Amino acid sequence: MTGGAGEGPQAFVCGEVRTCLLQTSASLPRAEAVRLLQLRSDEAVRFSERPNMYAVSPEVLTGVDCALPAATGSRVRAVGTVRARAVLTEGRVLQATARLSSPVSGADRRLPWGHYLVRPGVVQPLGRLSVPDVAAGFLGARPAGPDRHAAATVDLGAIAERLLARVLGQPLLDRRAPFKSRRTRLRWFAVHAADGQGPPAAEFTVAADGLRTLWISAAGLDAAEIAGFCEELALHDWLLTTLIRMVDRSRLGSTAGPEAVLALRPAVDHLLHLWMPGARTGARLAPLWDGLERHPGFTRQWQTLVQRIRDQLALQAIPFRCEA
Amino acid sequence: METTFREESADPRTQSVPLSHLSLELGHLYMEDFAAGAGRLREQFTRVKPWADAARLSVAGAAGARRPRVSTCFLVDDYFTRFSSPAELVPMLLAEAEACGLTIDYLARESGCATADGVEPASLVEGRLVESPPVGSNGSRPAVREIGWLCNGERSPAAGGGEAMSGATAWAAPAETGARRHSVFMDVELWDDGDRGRTWSCPFLAAVWQLLRLGLLRREGRPVLQAVPWGGERGAFPRSWDDLPPLVQLNPSAAPFAAYGTFSVLPSRFLPVEHAVRLVLGQVALEEAVLRQTAERADREGFAVPPAVTDRAAYAFYAEP
Incomplete structure (x- = not known):
């Protein structure tokens, strides 16, 4: 349990993950990945090489004192800190996550700031909130463009985006990405399910404007574990989205010859080895992956695309062999 | 069968430091105090003595049946102005303190709050500042810590x-x-940036000094600013401040430097600086593991430590003649 500090359990955890390609021509080796994510001098970048290269920055806290989103328009003020971190997978895909957790009720006035500082990542409502209302408000579609209501409620996307910008702004990167790709956004909300309600459940939605939403219900809400799962899901969703777009742009099937192969080469160089769903998901949340694999079936779609690319490469190789 | 897999660099550990009950600061020394001569020091220590005694008595009550562990310290400014030398100053300082019935266990250089043993405690604290948000802050505004x-x-x-x-x-x-x-x-x-790099402000370094005395700073899990014993066998004090370690232990039988709480006896002119220190301490997010370690240890000892770090620093301000 995160930041409980002897108080009531957290009723929900929510966050936003932004995923993008690291703007550099070659993937970053370990030493440079560590330098890139060294956001503070006192805490080491966590680095792991099994089952893939994975680096995690120290966490950065941001203080907030604003309304929580709510579908009904009720405005519950909440105070506390949002925690954000950056994650780099295989020196190639960069993600920033901002998240907060909240109990269902808190003191009816703002307490001294020190009270919130010793609860990193916890935002406490002034008074009582309705979890389904906040969930619907948080995951619900927001009108595009400036919206005064959205501006006044907690903006995890802005915090994640600022962290991405801070990492990407470093001179270490040559800013020559090997291919074009778009950022994806995953907004997630996890509620605490009573014990004995069976395995965790999830609902994943891909909205038209590039926003993905995920609703999770899990017993024993472990904010760090859920955030890790959501990052992993966002990574694979980004990989799939990027590969689909690349295959689409290559006009595979309608363009003959080496053009399609050339267009697909970056996928082979930079993306195909990154697919490893569930690699960092703990046993408790593993059923969520199983569910997502059944429907919409991430890996099925990925395998099909990869097979098409490999087939195309093989076809292109044949004439050369005949000539030899 | 359950298997576990751990990678050392992926899973950090935090070391703990030995802790006294109280870190008692007997004074800050700036150039103007030194320039006023040994008489000024004597006068200051005479005024500090009753407050130091009171602090010891108070912590003895709070520590219960246990023998209270109190360590004393003294801070010399070598960051903003360089004056005198350890060889000249330290013996005089110790003699004046002793004449007033005070023992200085640890002597620190203020520049040690900026740089100590290859670590920069001040920049480490800067990285942990989390501003108290004014009402309406929803995370969309950039942090103003860039402005200092x-x-x-x-x-x-x-x-x-x-x-x-x-x-x-x-x-x-x-x-x-x-x-x-x-x-x-x-x-x-908190600082200004000039041609020769960043200069930390006096209140910010004073806040770092409090955090060092509270034993709450770590770099990659390791303690920051370790005391170096300076006994008789080390011989005379060096002629340059740079040759003196940032924190020296002058009394071999002293209680640990860091403590659950700090008490500083200072002239009233330091009040604005220490108000600023409280403001900074109230907006530093310390490592959870370190706070937990300290709280658990205090709990085992049956010693009450306030959860908010700001409340762990207490003061007596005395009027100067």
């Missing part, structure tokens, strides 16, 4: 800078967050 100022509320918009570009901004009063009807607004300059 930290305040306890919301600045007057006319003085705010960036937003003034959008047109004429009416002046409004600044507001202290959580004020009791009326504000005591404070804006503290």
Whole structure:
């Protein structure tokens, strides 16, 4: 349990993950990945090489004192800190996550700031909130463009985006990405399910404007574990989205010859080895992956695309062999 | 069968430091005090002595049946102005303290709060500043720590800078967050950047000094600023401040340097600086593991430690003649 500090359990955890390609021509080796994510001098970048290269920055806290989103328009003020971190997978895909957790009720006035500082990542409502209302408000579609209501409620996307910008702004990167790709956004909300309600459940939605939403219900809400799962899901969703777009742009099937192969080469160089769903998901949340694999079936779609690319490469190789 | 897999660099560990009950600061020494001669030091120590005794008595009550562990320290400024030398100053300082019935267990150089043993405690604290958000902060505004100022509320918009570009901004009063009807607004300059790099401000270094005395700073899990014993066998004190370790232990039988709480006896002119220190301490997010370690240890000892770090620093301010 995160930041409980002897108080009531957290009723929900929510966050936003932004995923993008690291703007550099070659993937970053370990030493440079560590330098890139060294956001503070006192805490080491966590680095792991099994089952893939994975680096995690120290966490950065941001203080907030604003309304929580709510579908009904009720405005519950909440105070506390949002925690954000950056994650780099295989020196190639960069993600920033901002998240907060909240109990269902808190003191009816703002307490001294020190009270919130010793609860990193916890935002406490002034008074009582309705979890389904906040969930619907948080995951619900927001009108595009400036919206005064959205501006006044907690903006995890802005915090994640600022962290991405801070990492990407470093001179270490040559800013020559090997291919074009778009950022994806995953907004997630996890509620605490009573014990004995069976395995965790999830609902994943891909909205038209590039926003993905995920609703999770899990017993024993472990904010760090859920955030890790959501990052992993966002990574694979980004990989799939990027590969689909690349295959689409290559006009595979309608363009003959080496053009399609050339267009697909970056996928082979930079993306195909990154697919490893569930690699960092703990046993408790593993059923969520199983569910997502059944429907919409991430890996099925990925395998099909990869097979098409490999087939195309093989076809292109044949004439050369005949000539030899 | 359950298997576990751990990678050392993926899973950090935090070391703990030995802790006294109280870290008692007997004074700060700046050039002007030194320039006023040994008589000034004697006078200051005479005024400090009753407060030091009172602090010992008070912690003895709080520590219960256990023998209270109290360590004393003294801070010399070698960061803003360089004066004298350890060889000249330290023996005089120790003699004057002793004449007043005080023992200085640890001597620290102020520049050690900026750089010590290859670590930069000040920049490490800077990285952990989390500003108290004024009402309405939803995370979309960038942190103002880039400007090097930290305040306890919301600045007057006319003085705010960036937003003034959008047109004429009416002046409004600044507001202290959580004020009791009326504000005591404070804006503290933490550093300035010049041709020769960054210079940390006196209040910011004083806040770092408090955190060092509270044993709450770590770098990659390891303690920052370790005391180096300086006994008789080390011989005379060096002629240059740079040759003296940032923190020296002068009394071999002293209790640990860091403590659950600090008590500083200072002349009243330090009050604004220490107010600023409280403001900074109130906006530093310390490592959870370190706070937990300290709380658990205090719990085992049956010693009450306030959860908020700001409340762990206490003071006595005395009027100077």
